[in-house]
Amino acid sequence: MFWADKIAASTQGEQVVNDSKTPSGRVHVGSLRGVIVHDVIYRALKRAEKPVKFLYGIDDYDALDSVPNYLDRDKFVPYLGQPLCNVPSPGEGASDYAKYYSSEFFEVFDNLGVRPQIYYLRDLYREGKLNPYIDRFLQNAHLVREAYKQVSNADRAENWYPFQVICQHCGKIATTVVSDYNGKEVFYTCKPDAMSYVEGCGGSGWVSPFDGNGKLPWKVEWVAKWDLLGVTIELAGKDHSQKGGSRDVANAIYRKVYGKKPPFHSPYEFILVGGTKMSSSKGVGASAKEISELLPPELLRFLMLRTQPKTAINFSPNYETITRLFRDYDTAIEKYEKLLASEENPQLSKDLLALYYSQVGDAIRTYQPFDFSTLISLLQVPHLDIKAEVEKRSEQPLDKTDWEVVNERIRVAQKWLDDYADPEEKLVLYFDEIPESTGDLEVEQRQYLSQLADNLENLEDWEGEALQTEIFSTSKALGLAPKKAFPAVYRSFLGKERGPKAGNLLSYLEKSFVVKRLRDVAIAA
RNA sequence: GGGCGAUUAGCUCAACGGCAGAGCUACAGACUCUUAAUCUGUUGGUUCGGGGUUCGAAUCCCCGAUCGCUCACCA
Numbered sequence: 001m002f003w004a005d006k007i008a009a010s011t012q013g014e015q016v017v018n019d020s021k022t023p024s025g026r027v028h029v030g031s032l033r034g035v036i037v038h039d040v041i042y043r044a045l046k047r048a049e050k051p052v053k054f055l056y057g058i059d060d061y062d063a064l065d066s067v068p069n070y071l072d073r074d075k076f077v078p079y080l081g082q083p084l085c086n087v088p089s090p091g092e093g094a095s096d097y098a099k100y101y102s103s104e105f106f107e108v109f110d111n112l113g114v115r116p117q118i119y120y121l122r123d124l125y126r127e128g129k130l131n132p133y134i135d136r137f138l139q140n141a142h143l144v145r146e147a148y149k150q151v152s153n154a155d156r157a158e159n160w161y162p163f164q165v166i167c168q169h170c171g172k173i174a175t176t177v178v179s180d181y182n183g184k185e186v187f188y189t190c191k192p193d194a195m196s197y198v199e200g201c202g203g204s205g206w207v208s209p210f211d212g213n214g215k216l217p218w219k220v221e222w223v224a225k226w227d228l229l230g231v232t233i234e235l236a237g238k239d240h241s242q243k244g245g246s247r248d249v250a251n252a253i254y255r256k257v258y259g260k261k262p263p264f265h266s267p268y269e270f271i272l273v274g275g276t277k278m279s280s281s282k283g284v285g286a287s288a289k290e291i292s293e294l295l296p297p298e299l300l301r302f303l304m305l306r307t308q309p310k311t312a313i314n315f316s317p318n319y320e321t322i323t324r325l326f327r328d329y330d331t332a333i334e335k336y337e338k339l340l341a342s343e344e345n346p347q348l349s350k351d352l353l354a355l356y357y358s359q360v361g362d363a364i365r366t367y368q369p370f371d372f373s374t375l376i377s378l379l380q381v382p383h384l385d386i387k388a389e390v391e392k393r394s395e396q397p398l399d400k401t402d403w404e405v406v407n408e409r410i411r412v413a414q415k416w417l418d419d420y421a422d423p424e425e426k427l428v429l430y431f432d433e434i435p436e437s438t439g440d441l442e443v444e445q446r447q448y449l450s451q452l453a454d455n456l457e458n459l460e461d462w463e464g465e466a467l468q469t470e471i472f473s474t475s476k477a478l479g480l481a482p483k484k485a486f487p488a489v490y491r492s493f494l495g496k497e498r499g500p501k502a503g504n505l506l507s508y509l510e511k512s513f514v515v516k517r518l519r520d521v522a523i524a525a
Numbered sequence: 526g527g528g529c530g531a532u533u534a535g536c537u538c539a540a541c542g543g544c545a546g547a548g549c550u551a552c553a554g555a556c557u558c559u560u561a562a563u564c565u566g567u568u569g570g571u572u573c574g575g576g577g578u579u580c581g582a583a584u585c586c587c588c589g590a591u592c593g594c595u596c597a598c599c600a
Contacts, residue, residue, distance in 0.1 A: 059600080062600065063599080154597080195598075196598075197599090218599075238529075238594065238595080239594065240595095241529080242528065242595050243596090244527095244595095244596065245528095245529095245595075246600075267529085269530075270593090270594080272593085306538095307538080310530075311530095311538090312594095320549090321537085324537070324548080324549070328538095328549095331547090331548070351547095371561095371562085374562070376561085377561045377562095380561095465558080470558095472559070473558075482560075483559095486560050489560095497560095498561050500561065501560065502560070
């Protein structure tokens with residue numbers, strides 16, 4: 001059974017799936033794992049025809065705790081410690097910092113077909129929705145302290161309260177400590193030494209904790225959200241899911257203060273991104289936005305969900321990884337088509353369910369696959385009419401959908417070549433020097449190149465087909481197997497054993513250059 | 526030091542108590558203009574090591590190794 005269907009099958013009654021994110025900056029591609037995991041669980045529940053809602057919260061009352069290195073430090077340092085919804089937007093088109101980065105993230109959601117009901121913590125606080133929870137946690141601060149102590153062995157002072165107000169003097173929320181509560185107002189101090197990354201202003205006073213004047217600490221806030229929204233399923237990254245970790249603490253608080261059972265939980269693993277291959281100099285990297293601009297949505301979903309949540313995913317946008325992703329997807333598509341041809345309403349196996357849940361829409365979109373790695377190769381051949389080439393190499397005539405898929409892949413392949421490919425992953429023509437690897441050529445191969453140079457020199461029609469014929473017939477005439485002949489040619493120009501169709505390749509080069517190079521290689525020791 | 530997770534073919538992963546598998550790679554063939562293409566086939570395993578439970582263990586238990594994450598605050 002597919003992992004998400006297992007979770008769906010274990011539930012009873014109406015389900016509320018929840019996930020959330022602090023919009024502290026650009027979102028790394030790894031953050032998409034949680035998003036996709038929850039989306040797939042949501043879809044699995046729908047597929048099982050169980051009543052379900054999917055919520056996504058933006059924790060924009062959290063404090064700005066560092067200035068990302070891609071922002072102007074001087075401009076944002078003054079806002080350290082303030083709620084993200086009160087920090088100015090770093091760019092056009094958003095009212096504030098939190099909205100700016102969360103809407104960037106939501107564009108990716110939209111692209112991936114993830115459509116949860118979105119809510120903002122600022123609204124929950126300011127509209128007073130969390131007031132009853134704030135009151136209850138303040139009244140029962142001792143129970144919260146107990147939970148912290150028992151679960152994660154963290155000591156809290158006797159007069160510690162699970163609440164932080166926004167300082168009325170300096171606007172920071174991270175530095176305030178509440179030390180008293182009279183049922184209507186709390187007494188707070190904005191402490192200079194409360195946080196390592198920012199100093200409080202030293203102000204203090206009595207203030208109402210309600211209607212957006214402050215927030216609950218994260219672990220406590222989590223509980224309030226669960227109860228307010230009726231959350232029944234919420235997974236968390238494994239960093240939160242350790243024994244004694246934040247999820248454990250939140251669970252304990254929910255049990256202690258409300259006597260209720262916490263939502264279903266299971267940790268999910270990270271996505272490990274091979275950092276060295278990332279080209280930061282080209283300004284591209286592994287942000288969720290960048291990767292979603294590179295990969296077609298169903299491929300990105302496929303990457304995230306075919307692996308069960310508790311297994312780590314290794315992903316780098318290098319040749320090996322990215323071509324494999326496309327190939328695996330195509331393999332699944334072909335398997336599905338075969339199944340479809342043999343049965344009316346086929347039962348989907350586990351791998352095909354991964355394909356199903358990868359779709360942005362409701363049905364699996366089938367097409368005639370055209371190998372992605374071949375496209376990467378073809379795009380590097382100068383002056384090649386790629387569409388004609390695709391047509392020629394496809395078994396069946398391509399229909400409208402096929403072309404859509406191919407065109408999308410051409411775009412991806414080109415973008416990958418431009419922004420992500422390492423030099424050694426690209427086709428390199430050696431114009432100025434003879435590739436080193438020609439040194440290993442055998443005597444017969446050198447004789448062949450020499451003969452080929454003579455034949456080509458006399459060739460009148462410098463054109464792909466004719467060149468291909470000449471390369472081939474020369475090898476026949478000398479009795480040298482094509483398996484030896486062609487690599488000799490490729491090595492002379494590319495330094496590799498293989499390459500694009502040799503005739504075409506040479507036809508794009510100057511005749512004099514080709515002849516000279518062949519002779520140079522032939523006589524070199 | 527404590528905790529959690531992982532470790533299966535060269536690589537990426539599947540199998541989750543019932544014959545250890547797939548894709549890619551590699552290798553070998555086929556296609557008598559044949560070159561990043563296509564097709565066929567083959568190789569490849571002490572399931573990290575050691576012990577135990579079981580009729581039966583990659584799977585469950587114990588000990589150990591390696592790797593990753595985590596264990597003040599914040600999230």
